[in-house]
Amino acid sequence: DTAVSQTPKYLVTQMGNDKSIKCEQNLGHDTMYWYKQDSKKFLKIMFSYNNKELIINETVPNRFSPKSPDKAHLNLHINSLELGDSAVYFCASRLGQDYGYTFGSGTRLTVV
């Protein structure tokens, strides 16, 4: 199936650990994004890549590092996890400038 897929869907980890979330899209889209959705459902942009080039890098702690090995993948690595990192992280992609986003189903990160 064509889609934006994220793994894992759920991630429970202890404070201080390092974890990664993977995102892949097979839609042929040029641009990919990471959004964070907090407990109040507020969506905030974190990063965006266009053809493997970082184009948006919001005020995010440098413990968060995106990596785009090719334009179909955008992974998110988080170092030294903190309680406040608990949230749902959404990956999205965009075909072109006249299109909306296609979202993945999200990764629920819980830091204990």
Added chain:
Amino acid sequence: AQSVTQPDIHITVSEGASLELRCNYSYGATPYLFWYVQSPGQGLQLLLKYFSGDTLVQGIKGFEAEFKRSQSSFNLRKPSVHWSDAAEYFCAVGARNYGQNFVFGPGTRLSVLP
């Protein structure tokens, strides 16, 4: 900077009743406007979008939205709500170029009474 407000945090309607969800935006140029729906535990699905042209746009699942530039609004409507429409609805504003991301409103939670 662009921003989006959705004045209603939570709306409850009876099944079969009409629905209007409000969205107001602030943007310095002609905006791209979107409505997304998020069912519990799911990602966001695009309902409809407005880029230009006819200010009344039709979307999936029987939804429509009207762009009113004078009021900086993009309200979502549905003439008859179904129980399966219960979800969180997000309005978003964006730009054409890749250098700007979409900004999402805080969301409106829709509950549907049987």
